[in-house]
Amino acid sequence: MSIIYTDDCHPNIEKLIHYELGLDIVRQLNDSTWNINDAMAIITDPGLILAVINQLNEITLMEIALLHFMCKPILITHRAIEEYPILERCVDFIDYTCNLKDLNSNFITWFKWWETQ
Numbered sequence: 001m002s003i004i005y006t007d008d009c010h011p012n013i014e015k016l017i018h019y020e021l022g023l024d025i026v027r028q029l030n031d032s033t034w035n036i037n038d039a040m041a042i043i044t045d046p047g048l049i050l051a052v053i054n055q056l057n058e059i060t061l062m063e064i065a066l067l068h069f070m071c072k073p074i075l076i077t078h079r080a081i082e083e084y085p086i087l088e089r090c091v092d093f094i095d096y097t098c099n100l101k102d103l104n105s106n107f108i109t110w111f112k113w114w115e116t117q
Contacts, residue, residue, distance in 0.1 A: 003048050005043070013100050023049075043063070052077065053076050077097075
């Protein structure tokens with residue numbers, strides 16, 4: 001089973017991803033229950049094919065570092081990445097039109113392109 005890990009995803013976008021791409025979405029844990037052990041369990045899952053980060057905060061910054069260390073592909077969809085030039089060099093893709101929280105997200109088109117690369 002292939003999965004996409006994300007910090008957040010609109011339910012309608014999640015359904016489209018599942019229907020059109022055959023992928024499941026795994027969301028970040030709630031801030032109050034997030035811990036490094038659970039994050040590592042998700043990040044090291046062999047089925048994880050892509051991480052999509054839609055906002056930058058303390059947790060997603062740590063997750064990006066862990067994902068990068070584990071050589072997992074990372075797509076950032078928020079302009080705040082421009083504030084962190086070193087972190088920007090650690091991510092694989094930046095596309096502001098692919099935010100999974102936005103009903104007009106271009107993610108499915110982007111993913112189909114990415115799969116063929």
